[in-house]
Amino acid sequence: MRLRYWLTCLAICLFVPMQAWAAAQIKSARIWRAPDNTRLVFDLTGPVEHNVFSLDNPERIVIDIKSAALQTDIKNILATSSPLKDVRVGKKDSELRIVLDMKARVYPKSFTLAPNQQYGHRLVVDLFDNVQDPVAQVIKQQPEGKPVATVTPPVQKAPAGGQRDVIIAIDAGHGGEDPGAIGPGGLKEKDVVLAIARELQRQINAEKGFRAELVRTGDYFIPLRRRTEIARQKGADLFVSVHADAAPRSTAYGASVYALSDRGATSETARWLADSENRSDLIGGTGNVTLGDKDKVLAGVLLDLSMTASLSSSLDVGQKVLNHMGKITRLHKSRVEQAAFMVLKSPDIPSILVETGFITNPEESRKLNNKSHQLSIARSINAGVKQFFQISPPPGTWLAAQRDAGKTVVGPQEHVVRAGESLSMLAARYQVSLVEIRALNKLKSDVIKVGQKIQIPARTLAAQP
CATH class of the missing domain: 2.60.40.3500 (Immunoglobulin-like)
Structure with missing residues (x-):
């Protein structure tokens, strides 16, 4: 032994x-x-x-x-x-x-x-x-x-004609070796949100006065702060980060929209003031805040005001997006939530994070993997974004010029066909051409059916006397 x-x-x-x-x-x-x-x-x-x-x-x-x-x-x-x-x-x-x-x-x-x-x-x-x-x-x-690689030269936002587009930076979350949340059957968040982001870009680019830029164009990883840097380089007026959430309980459901929390905004203001790299970006004209000729106290006040204005716009556009999403899917919360998400911490760009649903919920996972549902989600985000900018267009944009000329940009919107309606009647009612309606809806004839959903293109209307 x-x-x-x-x-x-x-x-x-x-x-x-x-x-x-x-x-x-x-x-x-x-x-x-x-x-x-x-x-x-x-x-x-x-x-x-x-x-x-x-x-x-x-x-x-x-x-x-x-x-x-x-x-x-x-x-x-x-x-x-x-x-x-x-x-x-x-x-x-x-x-x-x-x-x-x-x-x-x-x-x-x-x-x-x-x-x-x-x-x-x-x-x-x-x-x-x-x-x-x-x-x-x-x-x-x-x-x-x-x-992370940082490219500092600013993007020229205004074209030679003087009336630039409103620029929307669309960020598909995760990517590359970071799959994000995993749903039933191995459905990956990174793939779902990239598909939605691409569809959202297509819809926004179809509208006059808007241009959408993808932050992540393929299946690769981008660090969080680099995502906001890319948006700034593209001259973005709004940053939209698209995600599909996970939850400990598979019964959790509903879409959400987030903006930066007040506490996160305060800490980010301090970080930007302390970070010479960030200050040089703003001084160089990459952002919408100029701090180069200001002392530290005044720079702090200006940057805080900029962050406050961006946060206010973020909450506004976020609520409009959430309201439109509520028409096509269940909501997790009816109001915009606030959290200190890294990708929302930009002092000069209104930013929202859209959780399109819980990918860990079997029912929502099936919907998120459905092309038709992805199209509807993109359409609802697009509608909220356009509603916000039609009311508050940035100076120097085509939308701002239309507003100043007493014109109103309306739509696009969806019309459900009722008994007795024809395509020509819809064109006259919404003041658009038959050619535009046919092209948008890919119609081969003017025959429409009761209950059919017809997409009405955006149009510019003169102000009523």
Whole structure:
């Protein structure tokens, strides 16, 4: 018995160091391509130490990972269109070396991530594209350690004609290796909200005086603060972030609209004043607040007023969107809620976050995955946004010019056909042409049926005397 005890102790002593020294395994590699960068994600069995550096002539990125072993063929990352030309793997002692042969110069940033609900340990390598003007591209480190590329040149908002469009930045939440909430059957929030965002962009761009810009155009990850930076670069008059919520209970239901909380606004004002990068953006003319010639006290007052005005507009447009959404889906709350969401913290752009429903609710998940329902959600958001800007158009826009000329921009709207109505009657009633109604509704003839839903295009009406 005593011999068996000592043999067991010896085995334990030998086993523990071997486990401690065991190499972490790279289980898989994934790649995501964004417009200005490429993200590589290596899935690991445990934490690792690593080093990343670049070499030129030819252009290469070298990734050294200590005490690691490759358990998969990482050549699969070459299947995606990206600046990668080839990938090679070598080993020296216990150190694994991955060499990325590049088609063009890139700037690497890397970090490791601890396990979460979806993934285990990860090594993330971001490869930022080269730009013609190196001053325009600033690679900065976020507080949480995730790198982000910031392009600072402002976007010219007004065209040569002088009457610009109202610009709506549409942000599809999550993306890339961040799927967001997961619904029954594996439905991913990132896919649903991108589909809704694209449909919303299409509808907004169909209207005179409006232009919609997507913040995320594909399946890739964008850090939260970078999303608001992109909206600012595009000259946005409104930032709309689209999501599909998750809840601990699968019975939770309903759409919601959020604006920034007062407490979040206060803290963000302080952060912007303290952050020289942010101040330089505003001073440079990228935003709608100019602080360059103001002392700190006055700058604080002006920035606080700007944030207050943006928050007031956010609550207004948010309520209009929520009212229209209530016509096509159940609501979680009938009033705009407020929270300190990171993507809403822009001092000079009214911002709302739209939760289109609970993707974890089986019934709502089915609806959210339905193209017709996605179209209806987009239409309701579009209606609320346009209602707000028709009442409060930004100066210098076509909508503002119409208002100043005593004209009213109405619609679009939906009409349910009643007995005795014809398409020509609807055209006369709403003061639009038959051609416009046919085109919007994709009608091949003028025959309509009772109960049929006809979309009436937006139109400009002269003010009544």
